[in-house]
Amino acid sequence: MRVLVVAGPGLVADARLLREVAGAEAAALGVPARFAVAGDAAALEAELGATSGDCAVVVLPGPHPDVRALMGLPAAYAPRTVWLDLERTGPVPVAGGAAHQQGRGVGGLIWAIRHAVHRLRWPARRIAYGPHPDQWAELRLPAPPARSPVPVTVPVVAPVVVLVHGGYWRSVWGADLMDALAVDLARRGLASWNLEYRRPDLHGWDATTADVAAGIAALRSMDVPVDLGRVAVAGHSAGGQLALRAAADAGGAIAVAVSLAGVLDLVEGHRRHMSSGAVAGALGGTPEELPEVYAAASPLGRLPLGVPHLVVQGASDDPDLVDMARRYAAAAGGEALYIERPGDHWSVIDPSAPICAHTARDLTARLASARG
Structure with missing residues (x-):
């Protein structure tokens, strides 16, 4: 098992901090992690589409509408994916068995990684x-x-x-x-x-x-x-x-x-x-x-x-x-x-x-x- 964390374009957060938080939490859970920044919706979709069935995924989509539209796609990676909005957005529909979390700030990345790993692990x-x-x-x-x-x-x-x-x-x-x-x-x-x-x-x-x-x-x-x-x-x-x-x-x-x-x-x-x-x-x-x-x-x-x-x-x-x-x-x-x-x-x-x-x-x- 491994974890992929991807930040979308326009996300208001320090990428280095996100990488540090993701790495520390994945290590605590005993799984390797990779952090990536996607420049646009196509790059994000390519990252997600390349993941295998043993990869837990957390995506911080950011504000761009074309990126957020991916949350509604019933893709093969969806059941392994947690979509995370750092700010309060209210409930957002997601497709294909994915999960959505919102409003917990950067610390919410810890909980998103845990959820992604636990739902895949057991x-x-x-x-x-x-x-x-x-x-x-x-x-x-x-x-x-x-x-x-x-x-x-x-x-x-x-x-x-x-x-x-x-x-x-x-x-x-x-x-x-x-x-x-x-x-x-x-x-x-x-x-x-x-x-x-x-x-x-x-x-x-x-x-x-x-x-x-x-x-x-x-x-x-x-x-x-x-x-x-x-x-x-x-x-x-x-x-x-x-x-x-x-x-x-x-x-x-x-x-x-x-x-x-x-x-x-x-x-x-x-x-x-x-x-x-x-x-x-x-x-x-x-x-x-x-x-x-x-x-x-x-x-x-x-x-x-x-x-x-x-x-x-x-x-x-x-x-x-x-x-x-x-x-x-x-x-x-x-x-x-x-x-x-x-x-x-x-x-x-x-x-x-x-x-x-x-x-x-x-x-x-x-x-x-x-x-x-």
Whole structure:
């Protein structure tokens, strides 16, 4: 496997920096990388057309209309391609199984490379659970890819972990944040259902909560080899709030819930103006204006959840998140196991980090012993 990163003409970014970022991330993933700058649409199309099936591709198209038109072509390279806009463009339709990411700046190149590599390294099946373009999930099963160097024990019917991404409920972030965790779970013999959903900055809070519930419920109507008696839901950051709220709403349908650096006290999160007012921006108002919405949404206010769960927190994360996690765990008592270990906000979804590995082992053991 290898990675090709191509910058289109007119892209407003330092090419040397892009090359450095791409090289460092590819090295971290253990794959060789090549960076190129295409002078026009024909040169870009030639670069992409020359790639082989084992090449993950990231394209920063830039502003030129003839280059951007390539995003809509169902070419042979499309399923291996992530189109990356550094600026906020809103959703852009792409063809042929390609992916589009936007609004994350130069740092977004790291996530685009990760997504391109993970989707090629351990392919997932994307399944829609509703008509909107953001109503889908990616199913990864614990069957090893043909060239997997990692031995995998594959159960006939696997327990499944629903993954709910974070990003402070903002639409520039998506399900790709959970790719590495999904692949790690597959290597451990667990299926994953990596959920995308409509974010409230574009669609409102009711759409977000309805989508998470619908995405989880959709598992039960699908003919896939997962054990519906052993379903876990795990969410990161804002997704931790969504995961615990969904577990509380679903009751006995969820065997285990996991908060990974979750935003667990929405009232206090609003008062502390976390992430520039993200809580009120997502829910549509303040706790005083929308007391019933906050009561239904805030995990701390929903205790007891009625579901065994893990509360996982990196010790060097945002101190407000550490504070929330500790207060929540104290209030939850025996219903929740609190895991605090060294690590930052991303360590809890990074399989190379000890805190993530510890959590995955605990979750795997709990699902192995669970009975539907």
